[in-house]
Amino acid sequence: MVRARFAVAIIVLLFAGLSAAQKQDQKPAKKDLQPDEIIKAFTANETQLYDVWTQYYYRQIATIKILSVDDTPVSEAMTLKFEVVFLDNGTREVKLIERSGRLLSLLWTDEDRDAITNYSPFALTAKDLSSYSLTYEGKEKVDELTTYVFSVTPKSAEIGKLHFKGRIWVDDADLQIVRTVGRVFILKDPSQLVPQFPEFETLRQLVDKKYRFPVWSHADSVLEYAKPVAQRLRVEETITYEGFKRFTSTVNVKPVKK
Numbered sequence: 218m219v220r221a222r223f224a225v226a227i228i229v230l231l232f233a234g235l236s237a238a239q240k241q242d243q244k245p246a247k248k249d250l251q252p253d254e255i256i257k258a259f260t261a262n263e264t265q266l267y268d269v270w271t272q273y274y275y276r277q278i279a280t281i282k283i284l285s286v287d288d289t290p291v292s293e294a295m296t297l298k299f300e301v302v303f304l305d306n307g308t309r310e311v312k313l314i315e316r317s318g319r320l321l322s323l324l325w326t327d328e329d330r331d332a333i334t335n336y337s338p339f340a341l342t343a344k345d346l347s348s349y350s351l352t353y354e355g356k357e358k359v360d361e362l363t364t365y366v367f368s369v370t371p372k373s374a375e376i377g378k379l380h381f382k383g384r385i386w387v388d389d390a391d392l393q394i395v396r397t398v399g400r401v402f403i404l405k406d407p408s409q410l411v412p413q414f415p416e417f418e419t420l421r422q423l424v425d426k427k428y429r430f431p432v433w434s435h436a437d438s439v440l441e442y443a444k445p446v447a448q449r450l451r452v453e454e455t456i457t458y459e460g461f462k463r464f465t466s467t468v469n470v471k472p473v474k475k
Contacts, residue, residue, distance in 0.1 A: 252353035255365050256346070258392040264342040266393070269428055271309055274301050274462045279333045284437075285451040286322045294318045295325070299334060303464050311335075323450060328403070332414045333456060336401040339381045339419075341369065341394070348372055349381075356389070359396050363389045374404050383416070393429040395421050415440060415452050424461045432458050 250258075276298065283293040295318035299311050311334045341349065354366040364386040371380040383399015398418045415438030421429040434456040441449050 252351075252365075252367075255353075255387060255392065256351055256367070259387045259394060260341055260343045260346050262391075262393050263340050264344070266428055266430075267340045267342055270340075270430065272464050273424075273430075274303070274460065274464060275430075275458050276300050276460045277311070277334065277456060277458050279454065279456045281320065281323075281325075282453040283320060283322050283450055284453055285449075287449050291322060293320050293322060295320050297330075297333070309464075322448070323452070329414075332401060333454075336379060336414070339397055339399070339401055341381070341385065354384070357386065359386050362395055364395060365389055369399065376404050379403055388429070391429075393421070395429060415454060417454075425463070430458065430461060 277300075279297045279299070281295050281297075283291055285291060295316070297313060298315040300314050302310050302312050304310060313330075348371060350370045350372055352368045352370075354368055357364055357366050366384060366386055368384050370382055374380060379401060380403070381399055381401050383397060385394050385399075386396040387393065388395050396419065398416065400416045401414055415436035417434050417436045419431050419434040422432045424430045434454075436452070436454045439449055439451050441447075
């Protein structure tokens with residue numbers, strides 16, 4: 218009987234030790250943030266990210282395809298390769314380094330180029346927050362990440378100003394945007410109702426183990442044009458970003474001798 222009690226006591230101690238070890242290995246539960254706290258955190262991160270983004274070299278490859286015109290299949294494609302360069306005066310420039318292919322059914326304009334090089338990806342910084350209404354839609358898995366999902370709508374449509382309408386996914390760990398789906402547009406006049414640019418899905422990944430930069434964007438949308446002729450175009454665009462490297466100045470600042 219004594220041996221049995223001793224054995225039971227050993228088993229109890231072993232289970233108690235295992236339980237304590239398991240509790241130590243468990244990660245502390247994440248704080249359950251309110252939507253306004255999430256918004257405040259990720260827009261602050263977006264502000265910092267946008268500033269850091271302007272300090273990086275990278276290459277950007279955009280392939281634009283016309284898949285149909287007025288529902289009739291066609292096959293037209295153009296590829297543009299851009300490279301971010303830093304000039305001697307420290308300014309940053311997105312430079313077209315190669316162009317191949319040709320689009321016959323679509324007049325490619327400076328606005329279309331800006332949509333690729335400047336408007337996409339969209340960044341929702343703290344200073345832009347007052348221009349948008351954000352609605353929390355719950356949590357959703359993006360690959361292995363758990364994310365907070367928000368719908369984003371401009372509060373008003375101002376002539377000549379860049380707008381975004383769509384959804385964003387925010388990582389619940391580092392509170393950075395990992396995915397966006399939506400359109401950017403600029404109103405030229407109050408009667409404009411159709412979108413100028415296709416709906417893009419953009420995915421972001423960690424660069425330098427810290428910043429979630431866009432690495433891939435894709436769009437497949439039907440756009441309607443009134444000028445120069447009325448037509449419906451199915452447009453597919455794929456944009457990749459690669460070769461990220463932070464710019465470092467080679468200028469040496471020497472102390473002034475007194």
